[in-house]
Amino acid sequence: MDFDAKSPDEIINQFKQKFKAKGPKSFSGPAIIVGVFLLIVLLSNVFYSIQPDEVGVVLRFGRFVRKAQPGLNLKIPFIEEVTPVRTRHVFTENFGFRTIQPGVRTHYTPRPREDESLMLTGDLNVINLDWIVQYRKTDPYKVLYNIRRPIRTVRDISEAVLRQIVGDYTFSEVLTLRRVDINEEAAKTLQRILDEYDTGIEIVTVRLQDVNPPDPVKPAFNEVNESRQERESLVNQAWQHYNREIPQARGDARKRIEKAQGYALGVVNEALGDAERFILLYQEYARAKDVTRKRIYLDHLRDTLPKAGKKYIIDQEGKGILPILRLDDDPKEF
Numbered sequence: 001m002d003f004d005a006k007s008p009d010e011i012i013n014q015f016k017q018k019f020k021a022k023g024p025k026s027f028s029g030p031a032i033i034v035g036v037f038l039l040i041v042l043l044s045n046v047f048y049s050i051q052p053d054e055v056g057v058v059l060r061f062g063r064f065v066r067k068a069q070p071g072l073n074l075k076i077p078f079i080e081e082v083t084p085v086r087t088r089h090v091f092t093e094n095f096g097f098r099t100i101q102p103g104v105r106t107h108y109t110p111r112p113r114e115d116e117s118l119m120l121t122g123d124l125n126v127i128n129l130d131w132i133v134q135y136r137k138t139d140p141y142k143v144l145y146n147i148r149r150p151i152r153t154v155r156d157i158s159e160a161v162l163r164q165i166v167g168d169y170t171f172s173e174v175l176t177l178r179r180v181d182i183n184e185e186a187a188k189t190l191q192r193i194l195d196e197y198d199t200g201i202e203i204v205t206v207r208l209q210d211v212n213p214p215d216p217v218k219p220a221f222n223e224v225n226e227s228r229q230e231r232e233s234l235v236n237q238a239w240q241h242y243n244r245e246i247p248q249a250r251g252d253a254r255k256r257i258e259k260a261q262g263y264a265l266g267v268v269n270e271a272l273g274d275a276e277r278f279i280l281l282y283q284e285y286a287r288a289k290d291v292t293r294k295r296i297y298l299d300h301l302r303d304t305l306p307k308a309g310k311k312y313i314i315d316q317e318g319k320g321i322l323p324i325l326r327l328d329d330d331p332k333e334f
Helices: 008-024 029-046 140-145 148-168 171-177 179-196 215-287 289-307
Strands: 047-050 054-060 062-070 071-074 080-086 091-096 099-101 116-118 126-137 201-212
Touching: 047 054, 047 080, 062 140, 080 140, 091 148, 099 201, 116 148, 126 148, 126 171, 148 179, 148 201, 171 179, 179 201, 215 289
Parallel strands: none
Antiparallel strands: 047 071, 054 062, 054 080, 091 126, 116 126, 126 201
């Protein structure tokens, strides 16, 4: 069949007449196979599947039209294009090291990536810092079309943020005291910058891993660290002695004070009682002086005589030199 110098309409009409003349029985086996293949290709371009942790970005002639949710979806073949993006997966970026083989025993690169890990602290000391950044791609369209290289963007911004934050702290603070604060501050700052760039990325966590001094200064650093540990041990021992002795001394002082207060209260009460008794006795004496005087005298004799031991009664009118004989005998024999 000659198609030269013929219009498309003429060619289509020739094909229609040829197929009508042959009828349905004119289709051979290869034609059926080709038709089935074309049908499969057509269906494969119509139906597509999105995984549970993905969201599909659908473009029509290069223009964004919709987002496809997980499951089986339809599209216009050869016109619409779908790009799946993992939105629920947590991605991890390592800084200062690389993971060779993850698992129960994760294997890392033997040598640190010093181009990423070496940083300068606020007190002008060099520190070797390893950390990880975990993030999610929350907006697939922004991740695909607002930034050209999402992973490179996250890594560059993370490195810049960590260098800025570490530069605000001393060497000892980064090493021990302020690691949690640095993690939180880095996560907030990194998220703020990514939001300003409208990247559609959400930071899950920023976590410092190993924090070590560079290899040339490790011996000196270990000596300083041992000295600090010894100082902490001595301080803890001093506090232990303080906590043992000071409460005991305070308890003894409190005991002495309470004892003195009790003694003072007893003396005062006794003095008040004596004064009150004297006043009552004087009032009785003022009413009946002779009777009261004799009563007082007899009360004193009653209290005094039992303590005197042997008692001798002498006649005042006796004339003898030795009015009392047998002084060593039992008084009962008199």
